[in-house]
Amino acid sequence: MRIAELYARPEPTISFEFFPPKSDEAEATLFRETIPALQQLRPAFCSVTYGAGGSTRDRTLRIVHRVRRDFGIEAMSHLTCVGSTRDQLAEVLDQARELGIENILALRGDPPRGETTFKPVAGGFGHAVELIGFVKGRHQFSIGGAFYPEGHIECGDKRLDWDRAAAKVAAGADFLISQLFYDANDFLECEDYLRNHHGIKVPIVPGVLPFLSAEQIKRFTSLCGAKLSADLLKRLEALAHDDESVRQLGVEICTELCRRLLDHGVPGIHVYSLNRVASTRELLTNLGLAKP
Numbered sequence: 001m002r003i004a005e006l007y008a009r010p011e012p013t014i015s016f017e018f019f020p021p022k023s024d025e026a027e028a029t030l031f032r033e034t035i036p037a038l039q040q041l042r043p044a045f046c047s048v049t050y051g052a053g054g055s056t057r058d059r060t061l062r063i064v065h066r067v068r069r070d071f072g073i074e075a076m077s078h079l080t081c082v083g084s085t086r087d088q089l090a091e092v093l094d095q096a097r098e099l100g101i102e103n104i105l106a107l108r109g110d111p112p113r114g115e116t117t118f119k120p121v122a123g124g125f126g127h128a129v130e131l132i133g134f135v136k137g138r139h140q141f142s143i144g145g146a147f148y149p150e151g152h153i154e155c156g157d158k159r160l161d162w163d164r165a166a167a168k169v170a171a172g173a174d175f176l177i178s179q180l181f182y183d184a185n186d187f188l189e190c191e192d193y194l195r196n197h198h199g200i201k202v203p204i205v206p207g208v209l210p211f212l213s214a215e216q217i218k219r220f221t222s223l224c225g226a227k228l229s230a231d232l233l234k235r236l237e238a239l240a241h242d243d244e245s246v247r248q249l250g251v252e253i254c255t256e257l258c259r260r261l262l263d264h265g266v267p268g269i270h271v272y273s274l275n276r277v278a279s280t281r282e283l284l285t286n287l288g289l290a291k292p
């Protein structure tokens with residue numbers, strides 16, 4: 001089913017994102033333990049990330065295919081421009097289509113480790129908007145794009161970055177999913193700009209990350225430029241060496257965030273599950289959205 005249609009339903013559309021494990025053994029664990037446990041929470045769909053430079057291409061497509069076929073959960077493949085020519089991207093899309101995959105999250109991807117600027121390969125794309133237009137022209141996929149409530153880290157002007165998010169919709173994105181953030185006001189300001197300045201009508205969906213450790217969330221936010229409030233930093237410091245308490249704090253913070261966003265009327269919540277079940281389950285239970 002096309003994800004654009006899932007968002008058209010009246011209830012909040014809950015989705016879980018996970019990444020392809022590095023080894024066959026870890027992939028087997030994902031199918032044996034993680035996905036069956038996530039399946040019990042009855043997500044509307046799952047999405048599977050695409051590793052740097054297409055390094056997970058086969059694994060990403062295989063997991064998306066198996067989640068749909070073996071678990072009956074709709075699934076979306078992420079796809080990035082990194083290291084690929086148009087022809088190579090076309091091959092991935094053809095392969096996805098042959099597997100019956102209907103949904104693609106089209107991204108630029110990050111510069112390789114150690115590099116600060118993104119350099120497209122010859123014959124490739126420099127920005128996600130170009131990939132979105134390219135995907136649009138092929139196979140009738142439902143297409144998602146990323147957006148950044150605080151502005152993308154490489155862009156000094158958040159409104160300019162939001163203009164670029166709007167351009168993704170003009171190029172064919174059927175929905176937008178956000179990067180992680182912890183202040184609902186950032187999301188609401190960005191959403192208001194997209195809706196009222198640009199007249200965007202497609203679903204604008206918050207991505208939330210229930211963090212697992214203090215070190216992890218500090219690293220993630222410094223890499224992607226999202227901020228942690230002074231109050232949240234203080235609470236993290238107080239618990240820093242107790243990962244279980246920090247994990248519970250992550251659930252608590254995301255519960256408050258999601259409550260406010262759901263009250264506001266967002267069409268769904270995209271949970272960055274980090275391939276873990278406990279926090280995702282507790283978050284949905286707190287929100288009254290776990291469907292046993």
Ligand SMILES: Cc1cc2nc3c(=O)[nH]c(=O)nc-3n(C[C@H](O)[C@H](O)[C@H](O)COP(=O)(O)OP(=O)(O)OC[C@H]3O[C@@H](n4cnc5c(N)ncnc54)[C@H](O)[C@@H]3O)c2cc1C
Pocket residue numbers: 048049050051052078079080105106107108109110111126127128129146147152153154155160161164177178179180207
């Ligand atoms: C929901 C979500 C899922 C993700 N999944 C993955 C994944 O699976 N794999 C992965 O590697 N990464 C993933 N990422 C991370 C993403 O690849 C990075 O954030 C990346 O740095 C930007 O990707 P983008 O698609 O937003 O790029 P773009 O939209 O191309 O934006 C990148 C930068 O270029 C600027 N820009 C955009 N268009 C133009 C233009 N026309 N002219 C000049 N500047 C422009 C933007 O302002 C921004 O600063 C994900 C991010 C999100 C939010």
